[in-house]
Amino acid sequence: MNIHEYQGKALFKAHGVKVLGGVHCTSVEEALGAYDSLQSKVVAVKSQIHAGGRGKGNLYCPNSGDLVMEGGVKIAFSREDVETYATNILGHVLVTKQTGGEGKLVNHIYVESGCDIAHEYYLALLVDREQKSVLIMASTEGGMDIEEVAEETPELLHKVNVDPNAGLMGYQIRDIGLALGLSGASHKSFAKMLRSLYELFVQEDCAMVEINPLVRTGDDEMVALDAKVSFDENAEFRHKNWDELRDLSEEEDVEIRAKETGLSYVKLDGNIGCLVNGAGLAMATMDVIKLYGGEPANFLDVGGGANEEQVKTAFSIILEDPNVKGILVNIFGGIMRCDIIARGVIAATEALDLNVPLVVRLAGTNVDEGKAILAASTLNIHPADDLAEGAQKIVQLIGGEA
Amino acid sequence: MGIWIEENAKVLVQGITGKQGMFHADKMVEYGTQIVGGCTPGKGGQTVELQGKPFPVWNSMFEAIEATDADATVIYVPPPFAGEAIMEAADAFDQVKGEGVIVCITEGIPTLDMVKAVAFVENRPGVRLIGPNCPGIITPGDGGGAKIGIMPGHIHAKGRIGIVSKSGTLTYEAVAQTMSIGEGQSTCVGIGGDPVNGTGFIDCLAAFEADSQTEAIVMIGEIGGNAEQEAAAWAKDNVSKPIVGFVAGATAPPGKRMGHAGAIISGGKGTAEEKFEAFEAAGIACAKDPSELGAVLLKSLIKAGLRSE
Numbered sequence: 158m159n160i161h162e163y164q165g166k167a168l169f170k171a172h173g174v175k176v177l178g179g180v181h182c183t184s185v186e187e188a189l190g191a192y193d194s195l196q197s198k199v200v201a202v203k204s205q206i207h208a209g210g211r212g213k214g215n216l217y218c219p220n221s222g223d224l225v226m227e228g229g230v231k232i233a234f235s236r237e238d239v240e241t242y243a244t245n246i247l248g249h250v251l252v253t254k255q256t257g258g259e260g261k262l263v264n265h266i267y268v269e270s271g272c273d274i275a276h277e278y279y280l281a282l283l284v285d286r287e288q289k290s291v292l293i294m295a296s297t298e299g300g301m302d303i304e305e306v307a308e309e310t311p312e313l314l315h316k317v318n319v320d321p322n323a324g325l326m327g328y329q330i331r332d333i334g335l336a337l338g339l340s341g342a343s344h345k346s347f348a349k350m351l352r353s354l355y356e357l358f359v360q361e362d363c364a365m366v367e368i369n370p371l372v373r374t375g376d377d378e379m380v381a382l383d384a385k386v387s388f389d390e391n392a393e394f395r396h397k398n399w400d401e402l403r404d405l406s407e408e409e410d411v412e413i414r415a416k417e418t419g420l421s422y423v424k425l426d427g428n429i430g431c432l433v434n435g436a437g438l439a440m441a442t443m444d445v446i447k448l449y450g451g452e453p454a455n456f457l458d459v460g461g462g463a464n465e466e467q468v469k470t471a472f473s474i475i476l477e478d479p480n481v482k483g484i485l486v487n488i489f490g491g492i493m494r495c496d497i498i499a500r501g502v503i504a505a506t507e508a509l510d511l512n513v514p515l516v517v518r519l520a521g522t523n524v525d526e527g528k529a530i531l532a533a534s535t536l537n538i539h540p541a542d543d544l545a546e547g548a549q550k551i552v553q554l555i556g557g558e559a
Numbered sequence: 560m561g562i563w564i565e566e567n568a569k570v571l572v573q574g575i576t577g578k579q580g581m582f583h584a585d586k587m588v589e590y591g592t593q594i595v596g597g598c599t600p601g602k603g604g605q606t607v608e609l610q611g612k613p614f615p616v617w618n619s620m621f622e623a624i625e626a627t628d629a630d631a632t633v634i635y636v637p638p639p640f641a642g643e644a645i646m647e648a649a650d651a652f653d654q655v656k657g658e659g660v661i662v663c664i665t666e667g668i669p670t671l672d673m674v675k676a677v678a679f680v681e682n683r684p685g686v687r688l689i690g691p692n693c694p695g696i697i698t699p700g701d702g703g704g705a706k707i708g709i710m711p712g713h714i715h716a717k718g719r720i721g722i723v724s725k726s727g728t729l730t731y732e733a734v735a736q737t738m739s740i741g742e743g744q745s746t747c748v749g750i751g752g753d754p755v756n757g758t759g760f761i762d763c764l765a766a767f768e769a770d771s772q773t774e775a776i777v778m779i780g781e782i783g784g785n786a787e788q789e790a791a792a793w794a795k796d797n798v799s800k801p802i803v804g805f806v807a808g809a810t811a812p813p814g815k816r817m818g819h820a821g822a823i824i825s826g827g828k829g830t831a832e833e834k835f836e837a838f839e840a841a842g843i844a845c846a847k848d849p850s851e852l853g854a855v856l857l858k859s860l861i862k863a864g865l866r867s868e
Contacts, residue, residue: 284670286754286784286821289677321671321678362669392669394639421818425810436752436818437726437781438849440807444831445848447810456811458818461709461727489728489735491694491711492583521731522711544732545850 158388159207160402163267165366165384172357174350175380179269181205188243191268192236199271202242204229204251206261207407209385214253216245219262225249229263232271239268264406272380277370278337279303279314280351282358284365284389291319291358293351295333299370325355342377350379362392411474418470420459427452429551430475430484430513432468434459434493442487445544451552454481461492468501472509483514483555485547488521495519495527503534514554515539518547561746562721562766562773563660563687564631566700570707571623571632572597573644575607575616580635583664583709585609587633590712591703595627620651624659631660633695633707641665641691642672646679649686658685661757662707666692673755680757688757692819694727694749708749710734718743719865720856721767723760724779725752725819729807729849733777736853742860745773752781752819760790768798774865775801777852778843780834782808783821787834791841801859804843805852806834 160168163181170176180191192200204211211229218225226245233239243266252260277299285292296314298306307314315336317329330351334344350371358366367385374380393399405413415422421436425443429451433439436458443453455478459471475481488498502517518541519527531538539554541547570587574580575597588594588609596615597607603618617623620632632652636644645663652659661680668691680688689696695708699715706712710731720737722744724730730749737744748763750756760778767773776798780787787806794802808817809831816823823829838845846855860866 284674284754287786287789289755290674291671321674322682359671362671364670389670391638391667392671395669423812423815423817425812433728435726435728436822437724437729437779437807438732440726440781440811440817440822441729441732441805441849443810444807445850448848453810456815456817489731491728491731492709520735521714543850545848 158390158399158403159407160386160388161205161207161265161404162203162384163205163265164402165386166381168357168361168386169381169384173353174357175346175378176384177270177272177380177382179267182243182266182268183247183264185240185243185247188239188266188268189236192233192239195268195270197270198234200233200239201269201271202231202233202239202246203267203269204246204263205265205267206251206256206263207404208253208255208261210253210255211251214251214256216249216251216263217260219248219250229253262406272372273375274372275375276373278372279306279369280371281365281367281369282354282363285318288318290321291355293317293319293333295337297337299372303369319355325352339373343373343379346377346379350381362389362396363387364389411477415457415474418467420457420467420471420474422474423456424478425453425455426480427454428480428482428555430454430478430481432457432459432471432475432484432486434461434463434488438487438489442485442544442548445548446485446552449545449548449552451548451555454478463493463501465497465501465504468498469505469508472505472511476509476511481513483516483551485551486515486517487544487547488519490519490521490523490527494523495521496523496530499527499530502538503530503536506536506538514551516541516547516551516554518542518544560770560772561698562748562763562770564696564698564705564707564746566698566704567593568630568705569593569595569627570705571595571620571627571629572635573620573632573648574635575599575614576602576605577635581607583635584614586712587706588612590706591700592706595629596623598623620647621655624651624655628656629659631662631707634661634663634665636665638665638667638669641668642676645676645688649680649683649688652686653683661686661688662693662695663688663690664693664695664709668692668753670753670755673753677755677757689748690751690756692753692756693751694730696746696748698746699744710747710749714738715747716743719745719772719774720777721745721763721770721773721775722747722777722779723763723767724749725781726779726807729779732849733779733852736849737777737856739853740857742856745770752821754784754821760786761793764790764794764798768800773800775803775856775860775863777856778802778804780804780806781819781822782806782811782817782831782834783819783823783829785829788837791837791843794843795841801863801865802843803846803852803856803859804838805846805849806831806838
């Protein structure tokens with residue numbers, strides 16, 4: 158789960174990580190009020206969306222599609238500048254290299270004081286899957302695309318893994334500080350910040366905290382100029398405040414509804430809907446559809462113990478997508494029994510008045526009962542014995558190659 | 560034989576009084592797994608009825624292992640408590656026996672809980688963790704065997720193919736594929752779809768290589784991370800038995816979590832293409848479609864002189 162920069166900075170501040178003064182605004186009036194209250198000669202007016210690359214992105218009018226302004230993060234030198242930038246950002250669509258072509262509608266901006274920058278650094282904390290621990294990455298090459306730094310000048314990217322039982326240790330902080338060329342007051346400031354960030358990462362169950370750039374000011378203080386924070390969704394049960402931080406406009410409405418019914422759904426661009434049990438098999442089903450010349454319309458995992466109601470919800474979610482021309486159901490019954498799935502499929506097709514071709518492949522527990530139930534129904538359901546046959550059938554039925 | 564779990568292994572169930580725990584404990588007893596009881600704090604002294612027979616419940620894993628000399632435990636504890644359940648089991652196995660296998664089925668454990676739990680287990684070299692978020696491990700026997708997890712027992716048969724996979728239902732698919740060419744399984748291990756887990760691909764490959772019953776291996780990966788690539792590179796130098804592979808998620812869009820917490824392509828890394836390439840570079844015979852796993856395996860067995868037709 159991602160949060161906005163302004164929310165990340167509030168979290169930083171609460172944990173003792175130094176940030177500049179700033180105000181979250183949703184209107185031009187608020188932005189002007191923020192400018193007046195910040196008492197800073199220079200302010201940054203920053204679009205708040207979950208995708209990166211905001212500074213180099215472009216803003217477009219959502220109705221006409223016309224270019225409104227280049228750059229989603231602007232430096233304002235006057236009250237008039239703030240008014241212009243806020244007007245050009247709010248209610249417009251920001252397209253960055255991470256948003257895809259359709260971009261994201263900007264409803265929030267962050268107006269932040271300027272500061273005197275001596276140097277820009279990169280700092281990130283994330284879970285390292287291979288080392289099974291929290292990894293700290295730091296670089297003197299702040300403000301850059303860090304993947305480029307990692308590829309072209311890996312010696313400039315310093316990495317430290319934290320032993321979960323020992324926690325972040327003093328020598329590790331010193332090592333990173335030295336690698337960044339910090340000493341004296343700036344090093345002291347950095348040590349305090351990194352300690353606070355690690356605490357924040359653990360206490361708040363983060364998946365990633367990235368600060369790019371982290372800056373050293375003219376008077377040797379380390380300040381987080383950006384804040385990209387994402388949380389580990391598995392830990393939601395112990396963070397009641399996440400509900401308030403969640404920006405639902407940043408998430409696909411249908412994916413949220415699927416999650417509420419215990420389904421895992423991701424919309425894709427194709428025209429063959431898939432309903433599968435198990436994440437791995439659901440991915441494999443999409444792959445095989447593609448292999449036989451079709452395009453999957455979605456990823457959908459109904460989970461290990463889906464009931465009739467969930468199967469019905471799954472069908473209705475798949476059918477909401479107007480691109481769907483056919484559906485492939487692929488179930489390998491383990492705990493889930495094929496006869497229950499078969500009844501769920503029939504109930505759903507009847508209730509939803511299904512009028513696209515449906516191919517059902519059943520295997521595993523109670524497969525014969527399941528097949529018999531489908532065969533006995535008068536509905537237009539095409540059975541398949543294995544995944545390849547199922548994929549070929551559905552591709553043919555919607556008039557594809559295969 | 561088979562790996563880590565013998566056919567007659569003695570198994571405890573953590574969370575045995577819960578709905579999931581009891582349901583699956585019953586299925587395991589039905590399959591023939593030697594369940595010796597379970598653990599639910601606060602319910603020690605009670606019994607649970609499985610397949611018409613009473614099984615004891617203990618308050619702690621220390622008591623349970625001391626009383627039963629269990630070889631393994633399977634965890635069906637809800638996510639908020641599962642990390643600690645793993646550590647309790649690891650501590651108890653380590654102190655009482657110096658060894659033990661922990662199978663954690665639970666899905667949705669916070670990643671940082673797993674970071675802590677995995678480090679805790681790794682500090683106890685005799686203890687092995689399989690999972691979390693996995694179907695478990697099964698060593699089919701001659702009529703029965705040891706099924707520790709949630710997989711449908713009846714699709715398996717004792718044989719010589721070792722299977723390792725991140726995904727549950729895709730493992731069943733692989734099992735069905737081996738059966739379709741008349742081959743059974745030595746042991747099937749689901750290592751789970753979480754970003755931070757216990758036993759990995761390389762552990763499984765090493766164990767299958769050393770196991771006399773296993774003659775060929777099926778390895779099923781999915782997008783996210785680079786465990787498959789590392790395992791393939793390792794296998795090239797260390798595994799002499801034929802390996803057949805598949806990777807799920809070739810059509811997954813980048814940046815989207817595909818059901819499993821770990822199944823996400825980030826920064827262009829962890830793609831299926833990358834993993835298939837690593838498999839092929841290591842001489843692993845790949846199936847582009849899981850329905851072809853049987854045919855590819857058959858070809859590999861013939862090539863290795865392990866089958867004539």
